[in-house]
Amino acid sequence: MNQHIIYACGLLVGINLYGVIYAFLVTKYKLLNNKKIQTRNISYETFLSRLPLFTFNVLVLILFNVIGIYFFREYFIRDFISVPWMIVEILFVLLIDDLFFYFLHRGMHQNKYIYKKIHKIHHRANTPIPLEYIYVHPLEWMSGIPGPFLGMVIIGGISFESYLIYLIIRNVHEIHIHSGVKSSKLHKIIPFYGTNEHHDAHHAKRDGNYASTFVFWDLLFKTRLK
Ligand SMILES: [Zn+2]
C-alpha cells in the first residue's frame, strides 16, 4: 500500500515537473514557436505569475491521491486481471471521466455566476501554456474528481497498474492540449482523441469544445466549434 502511494505521488510529481519545464521553455526560450496554433506569444512573466496557484493545486492533488489510496483503495482498486482487460478499464474510465467533465465544464459556462466566480480563472488564458491545465480555481478541479472514480466504481474497480496509466494519459494529454503547440501526427491518428487545436479553440473563443480527452461528446451534443 505505501509503495502504491509512493508510485502515484512520484508519477504526479514527474508529470507536473514536465508541465513546468515545458511551459518554461515555451515562454522563456520560445520553444516550438514555429509550430504554434496561435501567433500570440506568452511572456515569461505570465509563466511566473501562474506558478503559485499551479503549485498549490498540484500539492493538493497529491494529497488527495494519498488520502484516496490510503483510505478508499478498496472501492476503486482491484487485482490485475489481464492486459486486454486493463485496456478496457483504462478506456472506460477515460470515457466516463470525459463525459462527466463535459457536463461539468459546459455547466460552468452556462451558469454565469459560476463562470465569473470559478471558471474565469482558467480562462485568463486565451492562448494557453502547458502548466495552465491546472491553473484553475481549486474548487473547479476538485469538482471533477468524481468523474474518474465514477468510472472505476461502475466497472467494479481497476488494477493499480491501470490507475497509473490512466493518470499518465489524462495528465500528459491535459498538458499537451494547453501547450499552444499543434498536435503531433501520432496524436491526430488516434480516432476521436481530443487534439490540442480542439481545446485551444475553446480558450480562444471561450465557448464550445467542452470535452477534453475525446471529441465525440461535442459532436454528439452539437457543441463542437466549426
Ligand atoms: Zn483549458
Ligand SMILES: [Zn+2]
Ligand atoms: Zn472553459
